[in-house]
Amino acid sequence: MLELQGLTKHFGGVRAVEKVDLSVAQGEILGLIGPNGSGKSTIVNLICGLFPLTDGRVLLHGTDISDLPPHARVTLGIARTFQNIRLFGQLTVWQNLWVAQNSGEQFGQENFLRRWLGGSRRARGEIDRTLEFFDLAHKSDELAANLAFGEQRRLEFARALAAKPSLVLLDEPAAGMNAEEIDQLDRRIRMLRDDGVTILLIEHHVELVMSVADRIAVLNFGQKIAEGAPADVQANPLVREAYLGTATAA
Amino acid sequence: MDDYLIGVLSNVGVISFIALSAYLLLLIGEISFGQQAFFAIGAYAAGIATALWGWPLAAGLAWGAAVAGAAAVLVGVPTLRLHGLYFAIATLAFAEMVRLLCELFRYQITIDGEPTGPNGADGFRNIRYIFENDIGPLQFLVLIYALLAAALLGFMLMERSRLGVAFRMIGEDVALAGLQGIAVARFKVLAAGLAGALAGIGGGLYAHLTTYVEPRIFDVMLGVHSLAYGLIGGLGTALGPLLGVLIDIGLLESIRSLAGYRMIIFGGVVAFLLIVRPRGLLDETVVHYVRRTWYQIGRGRGN
Numbered sequence: 001m002l003e004l005q006g007l008t009k010h011f012g013g014v015r016a017v018e019k020v021d022l023s024v025a026q027g028e029i030l031g032l033i034g035p036n037g038s039g040k041s042t043i044v045n046l047i048c049g050l051f052p053l054t055d056g057r058v059l060l061h062g063t064d065i066s067d068l069p070p071h072a073r074v075t076l077g078i079a080r081t082f083q084n085i086r087l088f089g090q091l092t093v094w095q096n097l098w099v100a101q102n103s104g105e106q107f108g109q110e111n112f113l114r115r116w117l118g119g120s121r122r123a124r125g126e127i128d129r130t131l132e133f134f135d136l137a138h139k140s141d142e143l144a145a146n147l148a149f150g151e152q153r154r155l156e157f158a159r160a161l162a163a164k165p166s167l168v169l170l171d172e173p174a175a176g177m178n179a180e181e182i183d184q185l186d187r188r189i190r191m192l193r194d195d196g197v198t199i200l201l202i203e204h205h206v207e208l209v210m211s212v213a214d215r216i217a218v219l220n221f222g223q224k225i226a227e228g229a230p231a232d233v234q235a236n237p238l239v240r241e242a243y244l245g246t247a248t249a250a
Numbered sequence: 251m252d253d254y255l256i257g258v259l260s261n262v263g264v265i266s267f268i269a270l271s272a273y274l275l276l277l278i279g280e281i282s283f284g285q286q287a288f289f290a291i292g293a294y295a296a297g298i299a300t301a302l303w304g305w306p307l308a309a310g311l312a313w314g315a316a317v318a319g320a321a322a323v324l325v326g327v328p329t330l331r332l333h334g335l336y337f338a339i340a341t342l343a344f345a346e347m348v349r350l351l352c353e354l355f356r357y358q359i360t361i362d363g364e365p366t367g368p369n370g371a372d373g374f375r376n377i378r379y380i381f382e383n384d385i386g387p388l389q390f391l392v393l394i395y396a397l398l399a400a401a402l403l404g405f406m407l408m409e410r411s412r413l414g415v416a417f418r419m420i421g422e423d424v425a426l427a428g429l430q431g432i433a434v435a436r437f438k439v440l441a442a443g444l445a446g447a448l449a450g451i452g453g454g455l456y457a458h459l460t461t462y463v464e465p466r467i468f469d470v471m472l473g474v475h476s477l478a479y480g481l482i483g484g485l486g487t488a489l490g491p492l493l494g495v496l497i498d499i500g501l502l503e504s505i506r507s508l509a510g511y512r513m514i515i516f517g518g519v520v521a522f523l524l525i526v527r528p529r530g531l532l533d534e535t536v537v538h539y540v541r542r543t544w545y546q547i548g549r550g551r552g553n
Contacts (some may be wrong), residue, residue, distance in 0.1 A: 050425060070425070090422055116416070117407075
């Protein structure tokens, strides 16, 4: 469903992402791994349109979305979480979800007024169910800034799902989590996949990626160096080299 | 009510509109030093409509708001591409431009053998609608506060809608707001247009309250004050900027023994609060706790 063709991003002289080809099939979990600074997060930012491409294309269901602004991409069903948690701290937990909900209905359409000026009653039930799923229902009216770290991570995930996306980009969702929380995350990612959502998972936590990903792609210095089933990637000498260095270099 | 009190309260009410105007832009995270421009446009447009064209007051005020709102949209489209300091400078430049244009603007019609209308730097005298129609100061005060109440009601409803939440999201994190499906650029222009219209209503009321306007009234200090009202009173609720106006005009300007020190105290208050409470007295946290306590009391009664 998602296809990256020759994706390239240079920041000045830094080649953050260089000619990356990658495709994610409908309903699969693709793990994207690589050492720090290898360009993983940049790829996520490029997919959701946070900054323009230097070269290449992003295709969603075969349509070129490279020039669409972020909000239009959300409308097409792309949602994400952030490596460093980004929430609207001065808004309540449920307000954080409310706006993202049904963002398919857009400005200029006839239901604009109902969407933006209508009351909250219609939206409540659905949001409460999402919060329930993430064990946040009791925090519904709390300001997001007042949540504990683990809760904030869950809220970010919940907010990404509120938009009912078909593709979710998870940027290091396990960072800073304890073993139990990672277990929960593992289960939630699988449940999401079982609901038909396609997932691009960026993660440092190798166990988690090996456990949930159907396929894994490996980046190093902005280039894709390996792709395949988890076991194959794990055995790949190039991958070992990228993480551990070569024998001579060491 | 004595005339002095009526005068002070009328002033507080009129200035509240431009304070709300600046507040709306603060919600989306933009600092405008130029809302006085739309206040001026509203004042001239509404004054021209009633004094020169013989329109009724309601139509004049609506016209003032519409012209100011349209001007704000036109200015907003290019300037809202700028952020932070650059937006602030652009709005300031625009407002000064409007003030200077007011000094050049001449449009006079002879009414009852007397030339009436904007006359350049001499200003626009004889906006006599309230005298000609026997509207007393108290009646006009009621009109001002009825409109202000309507504006506040509008804010309350907006803050309870997705639109209000979307505005706050834009103010807190623009990029993240875009990722919630908010078409940020359009929402910013919408906010600018609404803010312009609000300032325009205030300008129209001001013109009819004082019966004349001079270009020098619309100098940058008016814009700075209207911005400061939200920052003092708080950005958590539309009542915040009103609190700011009350503190400044209601206390500092009106208590005669303090009047001479107004600017000193006001500047000190602004500096102090920006350090201690950067989002004002009634900031989001305070408003959140008040609201929650209120609901809990409500629930307690229900049981």
